[in-house]
Amino acid sequence: MVIPRIVVAAPSSGAGKTTVATGLMAALRSRGMAVSPHKVGPDYIDPGYHALAAGRPGRNLDPWLTGEDQVVPLFLHGAAGGDIAVVEGVMGLFDGVGASDLASTAHVARLLSAPVVLVVDASRQSGSVAALVHGFATFDPRVRLGGVVLNRVGSDRHEELCRSALAAAGVPVLGALRRDEAVFTPSRHLGLVPAAEREAEAVAGVRRLGALVARSCDLDALVALARSAPVLPGVPWEPPAAPPDPHAVVAVAGGAAFTFGYAEHAELLRAAGARVAVVDPLRDEALPEGTTALVLGGGFPEAYADELSANEPLRRQVAAFPGPIAAECGGLLYLGEELDGRPMCGRLPVRARMTGRLTLGYRAAVATADSALTRTGERFHGHEFHRTAVEPARDPAAALFRWDGGGDGFGGPLLTASYLHLHWAGAPGTAQRLLSSSRSPSVRR
Structure with missing residues (x-):
């Protein structure tokens, strides 16, 4: 397929990739282009800003989570109908798993045969920019x-000094952004504050980013570079389809406290025959009518512990819910007895608390038992991303997921709950298993 595409990368984190990528998406959309937004890696927060800028779902491309062979199909699926695709990288251009460049921005750029634009923090240097580039x-x-x-x-x-140095090095300068505090986006313990938590401010901020990039970058040159990408062979990813099931209703946690999720999860559930309904545990006092399965993704429940605890009617309903539950990270905390001393659902015998320690990284996990999503002995590629801990901590020998040096999670015929984030497009059959569990006689009684 011919899809103009460009990868926005940097020498390291903090150089301004998100500023440039999000601003470029917004600027191109303002020109009337249909922009397909993508993010390398397992990041949940940047795609929220991408979605505001582009007006379509932000999607992740991660060779570790989905497998290298799924990157192009998932890209083609997400970019369908787009005029141009903008892919924001992760960390530094060549930073991957361990000492390799597996799942790095460079790895994804190679898979997509996409040209790279390098965002360089030019502060405190001039001619040295050329050596770096x-x-x-x-x-x-x-x-x-x-x-x-x-x-x-x-x-x-x-x-002028930076441009002269780069001209001598033979590298085109496609834009230069001045220091501008007006485009600041607030952060907290896991990165930027998600767009869904500050929607009005986020919309205004994305608009400012678009204007900044439009006046500071050569948009024509950037579009021409994207159009120089060759034909990308491959077949777009399609979720396995099944006949609609009028009785299958999957409630997916949303709202400000549960913002972590991949667009493909809902697409997989719908294709498997279910109706997907969003429930906001901060506001909704009951699950959607007819709910047969519940998905509690990640997010920042620790930032909303008081509000979540105050919604006692929903907590009681989740505690007694008879259908299958798939919970990861934030969902695990919500299912516990307490979160920073505030009562939660009490579905799991753990208490959660904030810590000063960041747990972050990819995990090659093995399932130790059958559960709502897993089968014994299956291998999964996932990632962890949190600053919380649960007590009592899981003994790796008793955990649902086990990996080198650790393990985590609770499992049962109607439960999968752990800190491990999965991308269901890389875990075949996950959505179907959740729905199959919801069709058991004990659930549909």
């Missing part, structure tokens, strides 16, 4: 560096 341009000849966007430029003179 030269290294990234020549490190892996399989990755095509199409140009640079300078970020945090201090003055006209500073910009």
Whole structure:
């Protein structure tokens, strides 16, 4: 398929990838283009801002979570009907799993045969920018560096010095963004505050980013670079389809406290025959009518512990819910007895609390038991991303998921609950298993 595409990368985290990528999406959309937004890696927060900028779901591309062979099909699925695709990278361009570049931005750029724009933080340097960019341009000849966007430029003179140095190095400068506190996005313990928690401010902020990129970057040159990407062979990903089941209603937690999820999960559930309904545990006092299965994804329940605890009617209903439950990370905390001393649903015999320690990383896990989503002995690729802990901690020998150096999770015929985040497009049969569990006689009585 011919899909103009560009990857926005950087030498390291904090250089301004999200600013440039989100602003570019918004600027191109303002030009009347249908923009397909993508994010390398397991990030849940940046895609929320991408969705505001592009007006369509932000989607993740992660060779670790879904398998290398699914990256192009998932990209083609998400980009269908788009005029251009903008892919924001993760960390530094070549940072991958361990010492390899597996699941790195460079890895995804190679799989997509997409040109890369490198966002460089130009503060506190001038001519050295050329040496830095030269290294990234020549490190892996399989990755095509199409140009640079300078970020945090201090003055006209500073910009002139950086541009001159890069011209001598033969690397095009496609934009230069001045330092601008007006485009600041607030952060907290796991990164940016999700767009869903500050929607009005986020919409205004994305609009400002679009204007900043439009006046600071050569949009025509960026579009031309994206159009230079070759034909991308492959077949778009399609969720396995089944006849609609009028009795299958899957409630998916949403709202400000539960913002972590992949667009493909709902698509898989709908294709498997279910009706998907969103429930906001901060506001809704009951599950949607006819709910037969419940999905509690991740998010920031720790930031809303008082409000979640105050919604006692829903907590009681979740505690007594007879159908299958799939919970990960934030959902696990909500199912416990307490979260930072506030009563939660009490479905699991654990108490959760905030800690100062960040647990972050990919996990190659093995399921130790059958559960709502797993079968004994199956292997799963997932990731952890949290600053909370549960007590008593799970003994790896008794945990639902086990991996080198650890384990985590609770399982049962109608339950999968753990800190492990999964991408269901990389875990075949997950949605179907959840629905199959909901059709058992004990559930539909």
